[in-house]
Amino acid sequence: MNFTRTIEALGTMPSFNTDATLQSAASFEQLALPLLPSLYSHAFWLSRNHAEAEDLVQETISKSLRAFDTFEPGTNFKAWAFRILRNTFLTSRTGIAATNTIFLEDHPELIETTDAGLTPEDHLLSLSDQAAVHDALDKLQAPLREVLLLCDVEELKYKEIAMVLNVPIGTVMSRISRARRALHQLLQPQLRKSL
Amino acid sequence: MTPTTSPDTHLPSQQLHAFIDGELSSSDTQAVQQHLESCHSCGLRVISAMQLKAATARAAQRFTASPETLARLTAYLHTQSTEQKQPTPIRPRTFHMLPVWSAIAAMIVLTASFVFWNQNHQTNTLTAELLDQHLATLSSGAAPQVISTDRHTVKPWFQGRLPFSFNLPEPGALPPDTTLQGADLVYLKNRPAALLLFTIHKHQVSVFLTQKSELFTLNPKTTHSGFNVHSATTPELNLTAVSDVNPAELDALVASLVKVQ
Numbered sequence: 001m002n003f004t005r006t007i008e009a010l011g012t013m014p015s016f017n018t019d020a021t022l023q024s025a026a027s028f029e030q031l032a033l034p035l036l037p038s039l040y041s042h043a044f045w046l047s048r049n050h051a052e053a054e055d056l057v058q059e060t061i062s063k064s065l066r067a068f069d070t071f072e073p074g075t076n077f078k079a080w081a082f083r084i085l086r087n088t089f090l091t092s093r094t095g096i097a098a099t100n101t102i103f104l105e106d107h108p109e110l111i112e113t114t115d116a117g118l119t120p121e122d123h124l125l126s127l128s129d130q131a132a133v134h135d136a137l138d139k140l141q142a143p144l145r146e147v148l149l150l151c152d153v154e155e156l157k158y159k160e161i162a163m164v165l166n167v168p169i170g171t172v173m174s175r176i177s178r179a180r181r182a183l184h185q186l187l188q189p190q191l192r193k194s195l
Numbered sequence: 196m197t198p199t200t201s202p203d204t205h206l207p208s209q210q211l212h213a214f215i216d217g218e219l220s221s222s223d224t225q226a227v228q229q230h231l232e233s234c235h236s237c238g239l240r241v242i243s244a245m246q247l248k249a250a251t252a253r254a255a256q257r258f259t260a261s262p263e264t265l266a267r268l269t270a271y272l273h274t275q276s277t278e279q280k281q282p283t284p285i286r287p288r289t290f291h292m293l294p295v296w297s298a299i300a301a302m303i304v305l306t307a308s309f310v311f312w313n314q315n316h317q318t319n320t321l322t323a324e325l326l327d328q329h330l331a332t333l334s335s336g337a338a339p340q341v342i343s344t345d346r347h348t349v350k351p352w353f354q355g356r357l358p359f360s361f362n363l364p365e366p367g368a369l370p371p372d373t374t375l376q377g378a379d380l381v382y383l384k385n386r387p388a389a390l391l392l393f394t395i396h397k398h399q400v401s402v403f404l405t406q407k408s409e410l411f412t413l414n415p416k417t418t419h420s421g422f423n424v425h426s427a428t429t430p431e432l433n434l435t436a437v438s439d440v441n442p443a444e445l446d447a448l449v450a451s452l453v454k455v456q
Contacts, residue, residue: 029276036268040260054264061272133254151216152251158218176216177208180247187247 028068031077032061038078038154039085045149046089056092060085079160082150086164136186144179151176206230206237215244217421242333245420249327256320321384321411322419328381329401329422329437332392339377339392349378349391356380357387359406361432362455370447372396384410393448398440400448405433416442425449429456 039060043053064071064084071080137145150161158176162169206214206227213219214227231238260268332339341352346363353360363375372395379390383405393400405411411433413426425445426435434456436449 025276029272032272033269036265036272037260040264040268041256041258044258045255050264054260054268057268058271061268061275065275130250130254133250137251137254148251149255152248153255158213158216173209173213173218177212180212180244181208183247183251184243 024068025065028065032064032081035078035081039081042082042149042154043085043089045145046086047092052092056085056088059088063088076156076160078154079156079163082154082156083164083166132187133183136183139186140179140182144175144182147172147175148179148183205234206240211237211240211244215241215248215420242330246327246330248420249323249330253320253323253327321413322417322424324383325401325403325424325435325437326419326422328383328390328403329399332379332390332401333399339379339390341379342377344375346375349375352378353380353389357389357406359404359431361389361404363391364451364455368455369393369451370395370444373444373448373451386410395438395440395444395448398438400436400438400440400445402434402436402448402452407431407433411435416446427453429453432456 036057039057040053043056043060044050047053047056060081064081067084071077137148140148147161147165150156150164151158156164158169158172161172165172167175210219210223210227214224219227231241341349343349344366346365350361350363357380366375369375374394376392376394378392381388381390381403383403386405386408389404391402391404393402407428407430412428413424413433413435415426417424417426422437422439423442423445424435424437425442426433427449428434434449434452436445438445
């Protein structure tokens with residue numbers, strides 16, 4: 001699936017009314033409708049603003065519909081739509097500001113092979129406090145949080161996440177590993193409190 | 196990915212996470228499972244990572260669209276699709292009725308989508324909550340409040356603690372190599388539930404019994420993060436079993452419990 005081509009094609013798509021378009025618009029609506037809650041939730045995590053999240057989803061709907069004939073049937077529509085949502089966010093004012101924040105990119109050599117220094121019992125967390133988990137998620141670096149949301153909440157496969165984020169699959173794997181370790185570390189005080 | 200499965204070497208983090216995310220090939224998965232059988236430390240790491248995954252999924256659902264927002268987005272989607280679909284050359288004679296039909300169609304779509312969203316959201320949250328409770332029983336090391344293989348001990352313990360009652364089958368009526376291990380009182384969606392703990396061979400099974408409600412109605416058979424979640428209802432109860440045991444054996448346990456209600 002060539003997302004880049006799809007995104008670049010946006011804005012240059014001709015408008016036309018043919019039988020194929022009629023069918024295409026109907027199936028687009030069918031595919032997009034169940035995704036609205038997920039798209040909104042993800043848009044909110046990206047923008048942290050309800051009004052902006054709603055605008056992002058609306059813009060994503062418009063762009064996706066115009067580019068729908070480039071969507072390959074049989075591939076994951078959700079990943080395709082999330083990719084468009086993400087690109088829409090990145091070109092928004094909030095998104096541009098966010099990308100100015102430098103993220104220490106994934107350096108495999110810096111990634112521990114195991115969580116050295118932790119005893120097995122340290123790994124067991126009391127996660128009953130939802131607010132604590134939510135706060136920890138909130139404190140994660142944006143790229144780490146984003147990969148976790150796509151994996152754990154949206155249940156996308158690594159390959160699909162790689163497409164959404166436009167990064168190699170190895171980067172997805174290392175980010176997920178780092179994200180969970182960071183989340184675990186942020187929850188350590190919570191664990192100590194519960195002991 | 197080539198797994199590191201030597202008994203002396205712990206699983207690398209990336210491999211462990213790929214395992215719980217179901218991203219390893221079947222041969223790699225098997226190799227990791229073999230390693231886990233002999234490595235207590237990695238076993239705990241896997242359980243902890245699964246707990247964290249389930250907790251993340253639940254916590255992240257906090258930012259959901261309000262019904263009003265969802266209604267606006269649904270209407271927007273419908274309008275956009277309709278505009279794309281609208282044939283331009285021929286205008287029907289009943290053009291003046293178009294806004295009415297569009298409004299009716301939009302209302303139907305809105306209602307259907309909200310009902311779908313609401314059901315789907317509730318189902319996902321409940322499944323995550325059940326899985327979280329099951330993982331807690333696997334990992335906490337804390338004994339359940341009732342440790343007994345005797346149904347005559349387990350069932351009376353719940354009297355006065357639950358607003359409903361249930362029956363337990365005779366040991367002989369349980370499927371082969373299935374044993375009641377104990378029970379606990381838990382809360383699901385802020386309502387009390389009986390948690391019955393069974394083992395099938397060496398697999399732990401958590402069975403949740405709640406008073407019958409739409410809140411606890413799940414698909415009969417689903418999988419979540421590699422665990423089987425099987426659900427059934429009786430006239431009075433919702434019953435859900437969570438385990439990594441094979442689906443047929445989990446089904447047999449659920450059927451034996453349903454039979455005695």
